[in-house]
Amino acid sequence: MFEDNFTWLCYFLSGILFTIGAVGAILRRNMIVVFMCIELMLNAVNLVFIAAGGSLSSMDGSVFVFFIMTVAAVEAAVGLAIFVMVFRLQHTINADELNLLKG
C-alpha cells in the first residue's frame, strides 16, 4: 500500500511540476526563464518514468530517463548558445520582441 501511495504521490507531484512548467513556458517573456520551464517539464516527465518504473519493477523507465537527461543537456547547450547569438543581434531576449517570423 505504502509503495502504491508513494507512486501516486509522485504522479501527482509530476503533474504539478509539468503544469507549472507549461504555464511558465507560455506566460513568461524572458527566454531564459521559458527555457528553464521547459527543463522543468522534462524533469516532471522523468519523475513519472522513474515512479512508474519503480512500481512496475521495470528498468525501461530508467532507460528513458537517461535518454531524456542526455537530450536535455544537449538542448541546454544549443539553446543557450542560440540565446547568446540572439542577444548579440537583437540586444534582447524578450520573447515578445522576437517576432521576425511574423507572416
Added chain:
Amino acid sequence: MADYIWLIPLFPALGFIINSAFGGRLSKTLVAWVACLALFAAFLSSLAVFVEFLQLPAAARVFERDIYAWIASGELSVNIGFRLDPLSVIMCLVVTGVGFLIHVYSVGYMHDDPGFKRFFLYLNLFVFMMLLLVTGNSLLLMFVGWEGVGLCSYLLIGFWYEKDSAADAGKKAFIVNRVGDFGFLIGVFFLFVSLGVQGVWTMNIGEVSRNAHLLSVPVVTVITLLLFVGAVGKSAQIPLYVWLPDAMEGPTPVSSLIHAATMVTAGVYMIARLNILFSMAPDTLYVVAVIGVLTAFFAASIGFAQYDIKKVLAYSTISQLGFMFVAMGVGAYAAGIFHLMTHAFFKGLLFLGAGSVMHAMSGELDLRNMGGLRKKTPITYWTFFIACLAIAGIPGFSGFFSKDEILWKAFSSSHGDLWIWLLGAVTAGMTAFYMFRLLFSTFHGECRASEEVKHHIHESPRVMTIPLMILAVLSLVGGYVGVPHLLGGDNAIEQFLAPVFGPATQAKAAVNFDIVASAWAASGGGGHEAAMELTLMVTSVLIALIGIALAYLYYVKNPSLPDRFTARFAGLFRWVHNKYFVDEFYEMLFVRGTLKAGAFLLKVADGWIIEGAVNGTAALVKRAGERIRKAQTGYVQEYAFGIILGAILVVGYLIVIPMF
C-alpha cells in the same frame, strides 16, 4: 533490288538528316552536293527497280517489304512497309528524276539567298515525304506522306516568311489543304471500319484492294467521295483550288517541283492507287470527271486574264490537273498517269523557264513589262517554246499523246460523255492560246522593261540551263512511251501499268460512239473506231492550232488588239482578271465568319471561361492566404500554446472516447 526498296525513300531522308545535323557547319557547296546526291541516289535506285521490272513477267512486278511493325492491336497490325509496283515506280522515277533536275537548278537559282541551306533541307524533306506517299504500302503510311508533303509545301511557300504575302499564302495553302485532308482521313477510317465489319481489319493497300469486293456499292461510293475530297484539296480542284495560285509566293523551283510536277498530283496518284474502289463506284467516277473537266475549263479561262507569269502557269497547272481527273473519272487510269508524267516534264520545265526569265529580268513577274527576251536568253526561249508546244498538244510532243489519250477516253469510255470531251477539247484550245500568249509576250516583240532592267538581262548560268535542256528533251520525247495503237505505237505505258489497272477497257461507250460513228458512216467514212479516233485527234489538234494562231494574231501580229479587247469588254475582263471574285466570295462566306467565330471564342471561351477559371483559382488561393497568414504571429509562445492546446485536445479525446 526487291529487298532494298526502302532505300528509295531513305536517301532523301539521309540527305535531310545530314544537312539538318551538320548543315550549319558545312559550306553551301557541300550542302547542295549532299542534297543533290541524295536525290540522284534515290533516282538510281528507282531506275534499278524499273529495269528489274522490265525483265520480270508482268504478273511478278510487285515488290512489297515490311520493315517494321508499327501498330499491333488485336486483329489489326499496321506495318511500316514499302510497295513498289509499276504505278509507284513511275511515280518514283518522276519524283526523283524531275526532283533531281530541280535540285540542280535550285543550286543556281537560290545561290545568293541567305536561306540557301534551309531551302535544300526542306526540299529533301519534301522528296522524302513524297516518296513515302507513293511507296508506302498502307493507307496510314500514305497519309503520313500526304500530310508531310502538305507541311513541306507550307514551309516552302512561306520560305520568304518576312514577306507578309508569302506567310499568308503558306497559311492559306495549309488551311485549305486541311479541309481536303479531313475528308481523306474520314474516308480512310470509313474504309477501315467498313472492311473491318466484314472481318478484314487492315490498312494495307494490297489487302484493301483484294477485299474491296466485300463492300457494297453505296458504302464504296461514300468512301470514294470522301477520299476524292482529299484529292480535291491536294490537287487543287474546284472548289478547293484557291490555294495553288497563291502558292506561287514561294521560290520558283518550289512552284516547279511541288506545285506543278509532284505534290499536286498526289490526288491523282491516290485515285489511281485505289482504282479498284473507284471503279466500283460509277457515281463517284462521274463526279470526278465532272469536277475535273469543269476545273480544267474554269482555270484555263482565268489563265487568259492574268499578267503574272507564274499565276498563268499556276492556273494552267490547275487546268492540267483537271485533265488528269477527267482521265481518272472516265476510268482511263493509265492515261491519267501518263499525262501526270508528261505534265511533270513540261510544266516543271515551264516553271523553271519562268524562273530563268525572272532571273534575267531582276525578279520581274509582270508580262506587261517583258518582251523581246528571245535574243538575249536563247536557251530559255527555246526550251520554253518546246514546253509550250508540248502543253498545247502539238503532234510529236509529249503533251499531244497524253492529252489526246485522255480526250479519246473521255469520249469513248463507258464512263465518258460527249460534253466532257467537248469541254476538254475547247479547254485544250484555250490552253494553247494562253500558253502562247505567255510565250509571245515574254519573248517576242519589243522589250517593255525599264532601261535599268534591260541593261541587266542575261542568260542564266549553266547549272540552270542544263536542267532546262534535259527537261526540254523529256518534253519532246516523253510522249513516245505512250504512242497509241492508231499511230502505230503499242501504248507501252498502258501495258506497263496494266498489272495495276487491269487490261485497258476495250468496251467503248455505246451511245456517244454510235451517234458520231453513224454520222461518220453517213458521210462516207468507214465508221470504224480507228477513223473515229483519228477524227477526234485531228479535231483537237486543229483546235490547238487555232488557239496558237489567235495568240499569234493578238500578241505578235497586232499587239494593240488585246488592249482594244479589254477596253471593249472591260467588265468581263475585270471579272476574269480578278479570278471571278471567288477569293472574295470565300472570304465573305467562310473566312469572315470563321474569323468572327474565332474572335468570339477568344473573348468568351478563352477570355472568360478558361482564363477566368485559371485566374480565379489563383485569386482564391491568394485571398485565402492573406486571411490565413494572420494566424502566423511570429510569437514563439503563441505557437507553444497551440501545441499544448492541441496536446490537451488529443489526450482529452483519448480519455473521453473510451468512457463511452
